[in-house]
Amino acid sequence: MLYVKAPAKINLTLDVLRKRPDGYHEVEMIMTTVDLADRIGLSETTGEIRIDSEDRFIPNDSRNLAFQAAQLMKDTYGIKQGVAITIDKQIPVAAGLAGGSSDAAATLKGLNKLWNLRLSEDELASLGAEIGSDVSFCVYGGTALAKGRGEIIEKLPSPPNCWVVLAKPAIGVSTAEVYGNFSAEKARRPDTGAMIRAIESGNYEEMCTSLGNALESVTLDLHPEVAHIKDQMKKFGADAVLMSGSGPTVFGLVQQEIRIPRIYNGLRGFCEEVYAVRLIGEREALA
Template identity: 50%
Template sequence: MEILEKAPAKLNLSLDALFRHLDGDPEWKMVMTAIDLADYVYLDTNDQTNEIIVQTNTGFLPQDRRNLAYQAARTLQKKFNINAGVTITIEKKIPVSAGMGGGSADAGAVLRGLNKLWNLNLSLQELAEIGLEIDSDVPFCVYSCPALVEGKGEKITPIGSLNSLWFVVAKPQASVSTPSILKQIDFCEIQHLDVQKVVDAIHNQDWNLLFQSMGNSLEPITTQKYPEITNIKEKMVKFGAQVAQMSGTGPTVFGITQTESRAQHIYNSLRGFCKEVYLVRPFNLTNR
């Protein structure tokens, strides 16, 4: 039996790292949204074998145990003693090493899809807790809706709709190593954010408050090595974005507007400076 799961990319509207746990993982407080730039994950189960096979349309992804989608399937197999295999075919659309959670999105899609195919009847919260064993972004990607994300990434609180906004996303050629950036965090030196203001702004659909309150505490670390991030941000604002910032550990930058026409202008203007530019809407899995 085959099933298709959409695996949306994520953007960080607000990102703060509060402290480091004894195991080295950061404590996060973030507001994230999914967007309709997405991978497509096809799952084909096989009762004759317990083999996990990963296939992709790009040579940039590992197709073995290093792949987060593989890890998601293997984790469910082991936890629930599943005597079936699966072929995972990933049609990749999300840029790789971009700070948009592409690998985690694929893993989240595998968890949701195999939950149906293997009749596990797990809630999204249960899937999210399993997802944390794979990567800190997987719990959010299980939900794939605007949400407050706390803890090590496992505490997900959906917070409302961003449907009236338009996003322009630009990925510079640089590829950023997330572990490298996380190692450089000085929790006493980074600028901590009032993430609750972003939550309140979305609850109240107060876009001026949202634009004023957004931020990414990791941005100064990444932009030191990759100044092109700042350059793209400045161009986005110049071309009409009401706010622009880096997502995750970078290097992807996104700008937000309230009108399609302005978003289209930003998109058209940026294409001369950046090869990978996308005009997208927010995505909410719970509204599908």
């Protein structure tokens, strides 16, 4: 069995520029990986693709992005063997943390090794773009500016080191519904350039003040629970708070470790899925 780590991501910024002719939205966002990860196990079978997971919310068929990644590898490179994909799920499902995309990216990287295809990261990222908008970023990991529909990746340095508290309310958010309700006129647009400067200069305070997500107000209107988590996270002492992706997960940045217990325990009082993790921020070398 070959094991691959599939880390979650958060959006430090997310800007929606316009609707594209292909139906997708043109976005510009800065993403970074955090130390909350699924564990993907891969072992060869005689021909079929099989998904094994104890999480009942994970589809075990072609709806699963890891399944799609394996199928794409088989079809593209004429692979006869199948694969059993075990998903040890730690990242909340449908949370705005790219859990499914990261599983797909880990599957691409793992099968590249298992089937000895010797593909570069760029080739794997190109394959990933065919599966979903966040898969290319997840192939690279680390910290990056993503453009287009998310598949055009420009590497950035690691952000200033800090803790990240994640809280996901017990609701599902439809990404399609959030984008469908998005209005460029009403949105609060992030300053992507300011965030890049903050990261490049290692300025934690500027990183905090530059957080921004153009989709956040849409999700807050649709789901008041998300606004409540934001308010409570600030009240308990997070330095800066933002929703990740289209939600519903909210994250808080915290530089002083001593503050973590109060924030974590306060949120656990009314929210079941709470995590205190570190920023990873750096790319891992392709094995």
